[in-house]
Amino acid sequence: MNEDELPRVLQQLWGIEGRSRPGPKPAFHISDIARAAIKLADAGGLGAVSMSKVAAELGFTTMSLYRYVDAKDDLYVVMLEHAFDVPPTLDPALGWRDRITAWAEAFRDGLRRHPWILQVPVQDPPLSPNQLAWMESGLEAFDGTPLTPQDRLSAMLLVNIYVRGTAQLTANMRTEPDAVQEADQLYTQRLAALATPDRFPGIAATLEQPPDEGYAGDFDAGEFAFGLNTVLDGIQSRIDTAAG
């Protein structure tokens, strides 16, 4: 039925068994491809991932990868699928707020471990097992609330978007982690030079009163939690109206 329609990579990721077939046995598995590609991306960003580099990492030729993956985009799919750990198991004794917070922090940890994830061009919504498990986990955080399934989806997506967005701000997408702080400093310096108080009073006001801590643009755990709570307060108001 839909097996034929499902892209080959998704079939592989879901472990749909290929009947025993003639021909040589495959020399490796897509998970090997994922591991090699993730290693390259962790070291040098997503730009360091090419078919030939991944193949060389595995000790095979470039074209051999195409026996497992239809195109480069499929490589991204398997990378994303394997880059994340299993989603956290949420304590049902906790309230929705603690649960979704734990989920958001786990998600953020995944993004911090593999910053290249934010560079992956996404054009199709997720259908792979672990990605769906994360979706499910995020939805279940709202068990016990009066929110409808649609509302839960919206709320989960809102948190998802928040985590991605803030991670994007933090990450700076630098390959060399040392350069991040320096880049932040250079940025605020240039911003101060360009955003003059007469034309950009709001920006200038932000710069006048620098943040409490050391680095300017970095987004530490406290700020993350603070912004997340703002989002959760919004969801709380949704819950209130749904309950009332």
Place this chain on the structure above:
Amino acid sequence: MNEDELPRVLQQLWGIEGRSRPGPKPAFHISDIARAAIKLADAGGLGAVSMSKVAAELGFTTMSLYRYVDAKDDLYVVMLEHAFDVPPTLDPALGWRDRITAWAEAFRDGLRRHPWILQVPVQDPPLSPNQLAWMESGLEAFDGTPLTPQDRLSAMLLVNIYVRGTAQLTANMRTEPDAVQEADQLYTQRLAALATPDRFPGIAATLEQPPDEGYAGDFDAGEFAFGLNTVLDGIQSRIDTAAG
């Protein structure tokens, strides 16, 4: 001082005058490059933008572009700078909520007009004039609230993230707009086949009760406003505690 340090593209965008110099006069301006590149991206997505294609569009050779732009990344900068209209002028008589809503909708309109914006790999925070004008406009939406400049920045970024994130969900990054609805239908169909109620009860519940309207995954204006209000409710609670 910092003129030397500022990247050439930013100097051009800010209109920093080059003294009258020897040599032939430039045959065009970066804004011409932006216009040509945006035309290509609107038609065929960001992937359709290459140095050679842009140059051909202008009737010049590929390498001529490098007299105006140091690298491909700079091309993205000028594209982003010119893709957005001037930010909306916000009616000071309105409340912060109406103002930031107008700002968010204008931002969303820009993203809808040029969906490729979401594909642009961002590695540096914005420093170009119009981008800063949008920042400033978003910050000024909170004039009159008790929020500190830092809080206003956070709030504006939160809305910014929300708009980007939801636009990402909607856009589907398809070059052919006709295929969007079809892709959505195919997605829910596959999701229903893979997310079985036993293993993914939350996802299944979402699918059981399809959204009120016609298309499933599309994100219409109502949903956008609804989610935005959730975010704004969260900001409201920040304002309440700041005022109290």
Place this chain on the structure above:
DNA sequence: CGCACACTGTGTGCGCCATACACAGACCAT
């Protein structure tokens, strides 16, 4: 007034990329 030289757009070329295609060998169902 003329000339030196900085700056223009051009042509060529390099290395890397994704991937199409033909092929020789490996292996299972029969």
Place this chain on the structure above:
DNA sequence: ATGGTCTGTGTATGGCGCACACAGTGTGCG
């Protein structure tokens, strides 16, 4: 055992970003 199918490989193509050398241009200075 053998046919057919699947494996990994080698080769080739078209596109990309961009480095570099070059010939012509026009301005500021002598």
